[in-house]
Amino acid sequence: MKVKDFLNKLDIINTIHSIPLEAKIKGISDNSMNVDHHYIFVAIKGVQSDGHNYIGDAIKKGARIIIGENELTDVSVPYIQVKDSRKALGYISKEFYGNPSQDKTVIGITGTNGKTTTSYFIKNILEKNQKSCTLIGTIEYIINGETVKSLNTTPSSLILQELISKSRDDVVIIEVSSHGLAQSRVEGLEFDICLFTNLEPEHLDYHESMENYFKVKMTLFNYLKEDGHAIINTDNEWGMKAAQHLQNKNKHVHAIGQEETNHLQLTEMDGKTATVHFTVNQKESYQISMPIPGIHNMYNAAFAFQTAACIGIDGPFICDAFTALKGINGRFEMTKLSNNATVVVDYAHTTDAISHCLTAAKHRGASSIIHIFGFRGDRDKAKRKEMLSLTSRLSDYYILTMDDLNSVEPMEMLETLEELHEQYGNENGIIIADRTMAIKWAMDHCSEGDWIVITGKGHETYQQNFLLGTQSDKETVDNLIDQQGMKQSYQPILKGMKRH
Missing domain, CATH: 3.90.190.20 (Mur ligase, C-terminal domain)
Known part of the structure; x- marks a missing residue:
């Protein structure tokens, strides 16, 4: 990648020294310890430390260009001041790794509860129907059938783009946390399907109010492709609000819940036998025997069903796939x-x-x-x-x-x-x-x-x-x-x- 390949995508405030447009970049890092010669170092203000304090260390290790938010005058290499370093990292990472998600189906799942269970339900259904899946979430990252322990529910945009670039799978499933959204970790991605499971009081020490928490969650849908699908649980008051907001923006919304008007209606949920019945478009009826008990997991199953349907898998094949799932680590x-x-x-x-x-x-x-x-x-x-x-x-x-x-x-x-x-x-x-x-x-x-x-x-x-x-x-x-x-x-x- 050359500098000119990403420069016009940045929201630039100021530059120091001449920017070498034809210079080749060998790597990107937001950690000065990982910088090498001909790298870009992106200085990010974190909760524990401020990357701007380590610019000198990055330069000593060979950084070719520094990108940050602070107004600086004493940087010895080309410095690009941007409005938002986290977003800049997403744009640059996307270019560096060649926009790896463009040839894959990308699914993003957000909400307070149910993200992990829903992601495994989806993965199971798709793989039982011959679609290989990368999964990036709370428990682990699974890529090309290999598993590594999760660092964060939603890793940084740099790590995300690198992981996806290594994937040879058909589909990428990402759990998208509110912290991940607030910190622009999915910047540079485009989603084919976005799910909103529910919203309950959580992380209010970070977001301060439910309204702020909701607004952050809704930013996921800003990354939804024009022809993408939004799947929303409307049996939650915030889900109702989300569905209405997205419909007003002419997004393709699939509502799931107990109301007859929903695209996918949960018509019967039996907690004792762990079975759920639902109807699609008030026509086709299906029954699923749940691999994990709980009414809440029946909603997760409905999300997975609708996601698979959006990808083109027929209902009977979706239901059959549930019988093969034995359980999920740490979930009931x-x-x-x-x-x-x-x-x-x-x-x-x-x-x-x-x-x-x-x-x-x-x-x-x-x-x-x-x-x-x-x-x-x-x-x-x-x-x-x-x-x-x-x-x-x-x-x-x-x-x-x-x-x-x-x-x-x-x-x-x-x-x-x-x-x-x-x-x-x-x-x-x-x-x-x-x-x-x-x-x-x-x-x-x-x-x-x-x-x-x-x-x-x-x-x-x-x-x-x-x-x-x-x-x-x-x-x-x-x-x-x-x-x-x-x-x-x-x-x-x-x-x-x-x-x-």
Whole structure:
């Protein structure tokens, strides 16, 4: 790539030194440590650090051109001041990697809940119908059948373009987070299909209000191709607003929900048998036996059905594909115990997601529910009251424990748990600070027909060290099953509930 290939795509404010239009660029980086000779270094202002502070380091390592937002005068190599460095990175990355998505079908999924499950449903359906898929999301990146651990739900535009350039797959499925949209990580991409699953209070510490959160989510549809498809859940008030907004802009909208006027109508959702019936265009009727329980997952299935239909796969083939999906890592993963109790590990970390998760357990016949969960440090403090009030209503017993602490000290979080338990909990709640011991306590005290529902972490590994030395909720459950009868000496902090 030459400099002239991308220069006219930048929103340039000013330049320092003559810009070498014919100069060949060998690489791009937004991290000075990765810069080499004849690279472009894009200085980005991040939450933890400011790339403008590392311009000197990038030049020493051989940067040919620097791009940034600050007004600078003492840069020794050509410097291009732009309005938005993140958008500039997207434009340049697209050119450098030769617009790799142009020959693929690109699907973007946004919304508070359901992105990951929907993405795997779509991938399963398409691959069962001979379409290979790249998946870039929360759990992992899968490209050409090879898997690497996810760095972010939505990686930077530079990484996205590089990943897609390596893909030989027919379809690219991307989970698009609100942070990814706010930080222009999908800049330079064009989407054939965009999905809006739902919107619930989440990340309001970052977005400040639901209206701002909604506006950020809606920017995904700015990247939708002229002939692209928007698929919206209109059984959510924000989905109704989204559908109306997009219809007013003459976008091709497929509404899904329970109303008869929807393009795809969910006509019957049976939580006990985990089957969903829906009708397309008030004509064709279909039934799906769900691989994962929960009414919320039936909506995810409807999204996947409509996405596959937009790509041209016939309804019966879509339904058949669901029978081959066994489950998704950290999404309502069920384990049966020897006493016929059930343990569920789920990523649910919003009030709405937890409600769906606990309700799904009830529908599947739970005689009683023990809910284990906590709150992430430095995150969305406003939703904690609602989460605890909800579980006080829907579960029979709950155990408050630690989630990721981030920068919060353990004793500070413990005091928070105690305050929340006193104010919004009930006598059937306890606090066991160590997460692995909370799980052990529940497994030691459960009976036949009980369901232990562990939410918040799902597929993620622990950030802190816990007494059992395990690295995830699923590993903790599996290890405790393997070591049945093991006695562990510990002093949990117990309040309220007395059982057995």
